[in-house]
Amino acid sequence: DGGITQSPKYLFRKEGQNVTLSCEQNLNHDAMYWYRQDPGQGLRLIYYSQIVNDFQKGDIAEGYSVSREKKESFPLTVTSAQKNPTAFYLCASSREGTGTNEQFFGPGTRLTVL
């Protein structure tokens, strides 16, 4: 079955540590996205990528980094510079990066900073 996988489902990090969240899709989608979800604030875009080896900052990119070396993979690194990283992180993909197409979402990773 085609879809998006995110791992791990739960992640705990000590303050000052970097951590990488995995996102893989086998839908052959060109565009991929990372969102952060906090209670009452909906989803906020962190980074997005319309094509391999290219990505753009979203609305809240500070303290995060990404790479897009393969079409199917778009890992997100939460760095120690992110002041409040505890949140639910969602990865999504779409067939083409035009904003017109449905974004398919993964199950999410809940990150907790101890």
Place this chain on the structure above:
Amino acid sequence: AQSVTQPDIHITVSEGASLELRCNYSYGATPYLFWYVQSPGQGLQLLLKYFSGDTLVQGIKGFEAEFKRSQSSFNLRKPSVHWSDAAEYFCAVGARAAGNKLTFGGGTRVLVKP
């Protein structure tokens, strides 16, 4: 810049009763509009989408939504709610002129009373 407002943070409805969730958007041209549903701790699932044409769109799980340009609204409705409809619902807007980004509303949490 585009924006989305979901005025109701929480809605409680009795099982079998009708449900309407409000969504207002701000965008100068014709937007692409989406409704997603999220069960606790899960990713988002698309309920329905509007790009053009008939302003009343049908979605999955018995949901429908109506695009009203004059009111900048895209309200979601269901005639008879089931207990399994308890979830959080997000309205989102995308636009070709805005690239591939979706802007999400803050969400409405629906509670279903037996």
